[in-house]
Amino acid sequence: MSLGTAFVTQHIRTFPVKALIKHFNLDVALSNQEDPAYIKNFPLGKVPAFLGPKGFKLSEVIAVSIYLINLADPQSKLLGKNAKEYAEVLKWLSLTNSEVLPSLVATFKPLIGALPYNKKAVDEAAATSEKLIQVFETRLANYTYLVGERLTFADIFSAALLVRGFDHLFGSEWRAAHPNTFRWFNTVINQKILHDVFGDYTYREKPVEFVPPKKEKKAAAPAAKKEPKPKAKKEVDEEEEEPSAPAEEKLKHPLEALPRISLDEWKKVYSNEDTRSKAIPWFWENQFKPEEYSLWKVDFKYNDELTLTFMSNNLIGGFFNRLSASTKYLFGTLVVYGENNNNGITGFFLVRGQDYAPAFDVAPDWESYSYTKLDGTDPETKKFINNMLAWDEPVEVNGEKREIADGKVFK
Template sequence: MSGTLYAADLTRGKVVKALVKHYKLDYKIEAPNDEFKKQFPLGLIPALVEKDGLKITECIAIAVRLARQANPALLGANDDEFDQILSWASFANSDIMKHSVATWAGIIGKVPYNKKSSDQGLQDLFTCCDIVEQRLYDYTFLVGESLTLADLIVAQSFWRVFCFVMGQEERKKYPNIYKWFNTIINTDILKSEFTDFEYIEKKKEFVPPKKEKKAPAPKAEQPKKEAAPKAAAEEPVSEEPKKPKHPLELLGKPKQAIDEWKRVYSNEETRETAIPWFWKNMYDPEEWSLWKVDYKYNDELTLTFMSNNLVGGFFNRLSASTKYMFGCMVVYGVNNDNGITGFFLVRGQEHEPAFDVAPDWESYAFTKLEPTEENKKFINNMLAWDEPVEVDGKKIEIADGKVFK
């Protein structure tokens, strides 16, 4: 058999690339490109295309197919062992990977840091580690008496765990996993994928970004005042500074309160009631403006739930402007090929006073929208989430989203 293996330098691509390289299988290894996008509209990697046109996605399915060609012994000695191999591979690909990412993604800045989510991820990850540790207490390999695909795929899922979570202290708690992992990544099959790997000394911890200190503005020299008569100075003057108002407060109260629109949107049917109400009662071009908001760095996004968490963090940091705007943003596409877009209704005619309360607001592009039929269609879909998003002439399904209200 021969064809093309599309893979990137991501965790789930290590084993399939290693099998092709080590056993010199007749497959070209290529990074995702235009041809890949034509063949696999969902953008899932790794992906395999045989010369006869057969297409395979999902790393476990591809790994099984390659192992069957390269070395059937990797699939176990009998059906029972094969079933156990699939069980361990699925456990790695879902549970271990899921909790691993939840633990370290916020710590290294892949998504906004959430202590509660990271701590829960760590707890769940260590539960997974307990299961593997106990298995390896009694057995050298996960299935049978020799190396199988189960060992390769589970070790693959531990890559980032040892990069970010398993420092020296943590490794002492899981000596069997540490010994086994070190053995598996140094096998002839996998070592080409771990040539630059190094164990960390200490578990990565979240470090909040430093806030830049602004230099105090020079004080203007005030003319000296004559001393007031003692009788007039008996009552002390408060030195407590007044809290600065939001710049949009200067625009005064709009004719239609935005809280009423938020109530309608939250409680009424979106297409049938809320959207007509928005255009009839809420949107007044003299008092409000419409903005399309797009994330600038879609090529850096990975998993869709992480992209949605990124939006959630952005919304949290916009909380100071809650009274002056409303918005919906969605994640469109699939894991490792997705983007973020949305719309906001903003008090006034400029976007900056509303958005610059969030430190990361410049990571987004803002386009002012006129209420044309085309723009209304886009806004209505951002409110309803019931139609694909059109990007560069292509329609892409919405995966998730959040509402700022």
């Protein structure tokens, strides 16, 4: 008989549960937050959650995990070998779940634009994370694992949740400064139980950086409080002006070397003409020349961290602001598909040249997106791009049709 149903998503707290079910080969069905049984039984709308026979329901990841381990093997050493070790396992689970993960989230979400940015709050959260990580660093200086001398669920759970830190914040410098935590994480994330759910883990080089959206130039800067300048050399307020790069540096961009079909005319056509009847045919006839331009599907890597659709759209807006140095080399659209608390970001870009990196790496958050080269002669690809220009059909994501909720055009 089935042991029950676990409700899981791409949220990080559901990974330990997915890992346990697979590891112990438990007869537990997997379902999601759209399941009517989930909606009926879990009013907080949080994952993971578990529904067993006879109406037994459980939420809170620690409770669900311990229940599953006990179902699989009441003697499991994953929970420690005695009462003291069991208590220590619980201590690490609680510390990671209620202290470490929230402070990591409070650090990186504002940086990637998934929460409003406030420098003081981010700095404080980063300091709290560091203090907490030092608890790991100290323990792991003399021990291989968090509890006892063997792998326990404390390691599996904590490493799984720390993935979010490594995804966004823990670049090579951080790893060099936290050798014990890094060594331990790398050991644990490569254990079969976690490898089965995370695959090969790729470390990032640099932490994600916050870049403020570009300030809009003020039409008329209020001059009231300023001393009148002896000689009014310039009309614009000097503080508002961007320092201009030396001429030599301006010519350096590798993409400048390519022969150039400008994007300007296309951008006008797209803004002014009817999309399906005029702009799309124009794009394929006059703009997309495979010798000069390449097409890329662009997807946000952390859709599970998105909440409200308008915030996802703001995230796109921030990314586009930070890409503005590449306006000459790029045109594209990104859309938000789905609904609040269940949405994702996808779209396409036309990129000058055959490589995406030189055009995108001006935005510090460019690595939060994945880039897949598209074949402009493939009818399915054309259909996708045409819809990313017209936004009049649902997008297909993993075989499922998802409505477009919002979107932005980079031009």
